[in-house]
Amino acid sequence: MTKKGFPFLLAAIMLAAILALTSLPGCSSKTTTATTTTTSASAQPIKTYTIGLCAELTGFLGAYNTATVNEAQIAVDMVNENGGIMVGGQNYLLKLVVEDGKSTLDGTTAAANKLIFSDNVKFILGPDAYFNSAVSGLCEQNKIMHIGGYCTMQPGELDSTTTYSFLGQGASINYFTGVLAYLKANYPNVKKVALTMPDDGSIPYFGKAVQQMVQDAGYTVAGSIIGYDNNAVDFSPYAAKVMATQADAVIACSGVVLPNGSILKNMRDAGSNMLFVVCNSVIPSDYVKVAGTKESTGVVDCSACYIGAPDPSPILQEMITRYIRSIGGTGALVTLEYANPVWELAQLFNKANSFDPAVVKTTFENMSSIETFYGTGTISGLKTFGIKHAVSYQLPITTIDNGVPTFKQWEPALVP
Amino acid sequence: MAESTILLIVATIVNALVLSSMYILLALGFTFLFNIMGILNFAHGVIYMIGAYICFYMATVVGINQWLALLISVAVVGLFGIFMERFIFRPFFGNINSIIVVCIGLITVLVNAVAISQPYNVQVTPAFVQGILKVGIVSLSWQRIVFFLIGVSLLILVLLFINKTKQGLQMRAVAQDLEGAILQGINVHFVSALACVIACALAATAGSLMGSYLSLTPYMGNDIMIKVLEILVLGGIGSINGVLFAGLIVGTLDAVLPIWLSGTATQAIMMLIIIVILLFKPQGLFGKEVRA
Numbered sequence: 001m002t003k004k005g006f007p008f009l010l011a012a013i014m015l016a017a018i019l020a021l022t023s024l025p026g027c028s029s030k031t032t033t034a035t036t037t038t039t040s041a042s043a044q045p046i047k048t049y050t051i052g053l054c055a056e057l058t059g060f061l062g063a064y065n066t067a068t069v070n071e072a073q074i075a076v077d078m079v080n081e082n083g084g085i086m087v088g089g090q091n092y093l094l095k096l097v098v099e100d101g102k103s104t105l106d107g108t109t110a111a112a113n114k115l116i117f118s119d120n121v122k123f124i125l126g127p128d129a130y131f132n133s134a135v136s137g138l139c140e141q142n143k144i145m146h147i148g149g150y151c152t153m154q155p156g157e158l159d160s161t162t163t164y165s166f167l168g169q170g171a172s173i174n175y176f177t178g179v180l181a182y183l184k185a186n187y188p189n190v191k192k193v194a195l196t197m198p199d200d201g202s203i204p205y206f207g208k209a210v211q212q213m214v215q216d217a218g219y220t221v222a223g224s225i226i227g228y229d230n231n232a233v234d235f236s237p238y239a240a241k242v243m244a245t246q247a248d249a250v251i252a253c254s255g256v257v258l259p260n261g262s263i264l265k266n267m268r269d270a271g272s273n274m275l276f277v278v279c280n281s282v283i284p285s286d287y288v289k290v291a292g293t294k295e296s297t298g299v300v301d302c303s304a305c306y307i308g309a310p311d312p313s314p315i316l317q318e319m320i321t322r323y324i325r326s327i328g329g330t331g332a333l334v335t336l337e338y339a340n341p342v343w344e345l346a347q348l349f350n351k352a353n354s355f356d357p358a359v360v361k362t363t364f365e366n367m368s369s370i371e372t373f374y375g376t377g378t379i380s381g382l383k384t385f386g387i388k389h390a391v392s393y394q395l396p397i398t399t400i401d402n403g404v405p406t407f408k409q410w411e412p413a414l415v416p
Numbered sequence: 417m418a419e420s421t422i423l424l425i426v427a428t429i430v431n432a433l434v435l436s437s438m439y440i441l442l443a444l445g446f447t448f449l450f451n452i453m454g455i456l457n458f459a460h461g462v463i464y465m466i467g468a469y470i471c472f473y474m475a476t477v478v479g480i481n482q483w484l485a486l487l488i489s490v491a492v493v494g495l496f497g498i499f500m501e502r503f504i505f506r507p508f509f510g511n512i513n514s515i516i517v518v519c520i521g522l523i524t525v526l527v528n529a530v531a532i533s534q535p536y537n538v539q540v541t542p543a544f545v546q547g548i549l550k551v552g553i554v555s556l557s558w559q560r561i562v563f564f565l566i567g568v569s570l571l572i573l574v575l576l577f578i579n580k581t582k583q584g585l586q587m588r589a590v591a592q593d594l595e596g597a598i599l600q601g602i603n604v605h606f607v608s609a610l611a612c613v614i615a616c617a618l619a620a621t622a623g624s625l626m627g628s629y630l631s632l633t634p635y636m637g638n639d640i641m642i643k644v645l646e647i648l649v650l651g652g653i654g655s656i657n658g659v660l661f662a663g664l665i666v667g668t669l670d671a672v673l674p675i676w677l678s679g680t681a682t683q684a685i686m687m688l689i690i691i692v693i694l695l696f697k698p699q700g701l702f703g704k705e706v707r708a
Binding site: 199200227230231236241272289293 | 548
């Protein structure tokens, strides 16, 4: 290359980089909530309506949320390709603007503020994990409708004071309901269960709720809830604590793949064959990667991760097909934590015939069911959250033996 | 004593011994570099991670025996130690600021390289030793027992090397008085390279074994590095006896505290214990007091 050509090449690379960066989620320029564009083919104005997504694109949830944001974008594409939404006789296409919460409460608060005051959205979806508490309060103050993707039941996430917040995905309590029902029906010899969960502040709330549910189901809870440090180097002590309970089964009520898989591995390494029941948004096969093939046995899993049930709904099948086409893979990673809220909000816009958050929220409250990727969801949650603002639906139950996950059945899992 | 209590106590003792031996292996390498080259190698954790991944790759992708994979990992990372000494540490010898920046750079490059190249965030190396030892109601993984024995054997070997060989004597001479060692005709660069090789090989051994005992993530070096620093400060920076003793304390606390305390309180209490010890022994348990 000549010396003269180098500056041009450099400029071209920089221009390409800038263009690539601006096309990334979360790097979009400021948008107004509704905009009008014209297509050359029809010459008819097509309006777009912008909704916000508060996701954890970086930090400890970064890799996981990058996938779930991708699912949300696929859901938006599916809505738009099916004709978009109809409000006030006008056809709109949805546009998703994503802000990064950086997997911290501060970052999520900043992201929610940006969505509300800079992106000017009236509807926010997400975030994940326990970050709802950073969004729900802001939405309540500013009358912004919020549909969360997960909930750990900590104060301020979803309760009687968060009237503008909903849970579009049943999350941990939904999974727990499903797995408990499956356990009851299929493992009659289990009488005494140990419970584990991350010590991330949710034990007094989510822990208390699941403890009550276990007792209501007729089981004895072995000791107190075993809370673990998500950042522990070694999870062997927690596995030792579980084994010392001499329970018939241990239920990992929430938590990510590393601690749960490590506890499973340590239990099996030490010769324990206690039934390992797990419920969270983790692909069942990921436990095998952490615990090992031989150690991944005697596992029952209930999560939103679809691994090939024979009868997916048409929209779930469409989601899987598009997901595989967009990023490759086997179609196992479909947790839909943000995709379901997108799908639900599109229905709500059509039904409410309005973009007024107060109207849409009232419409949601007056509905008893709504369509989700996992079939018809029931709107419930009064007993659990103190407000009927949660969507729960059937979930896939998977067992893992000798490292091989096997789909067992769809489990109706109604959050009370 | 109740059956469950016995199970818990035995499991905790074994966990404490295995963890301690691995922590000590890693901290010993770090101390070597500090003593001989005066370098605080903050990239030591990432070397441990690289060692773990090489072993994992050899055992699962190439498909060779885990023990052979371990030896290859130790050899490759050991050779990387020579590269580090020559091209990373030697050019910045005596300049602590530059060394810190270089270490941060090395951590960033290697962690991100592994994170980008790995399809999954968390993986595990297949077990080195299969089977369970059953004694009455107690059952223990043979792998844990073997890992503990490997850790102890390596420690003895390293201590023998330092105390009984000519190269070990040279290392001690360089550590005690660099200029004096040079005047005596000791090849300081060779001694430094040897220290780097030993430090990296120990890190690779610990990483490879822990990749099977725990799991592998690109960030596994960060957490373990905090443990290494705790051990060094508690034991007294530069003291090999301190590393042995503090390693045993930190490993035991890591195994015992989660049994009695709730998850996140564990690390806080551990730091509190270390702080209390340092209040009485500010130079660490075996550190030498330095007067201004």
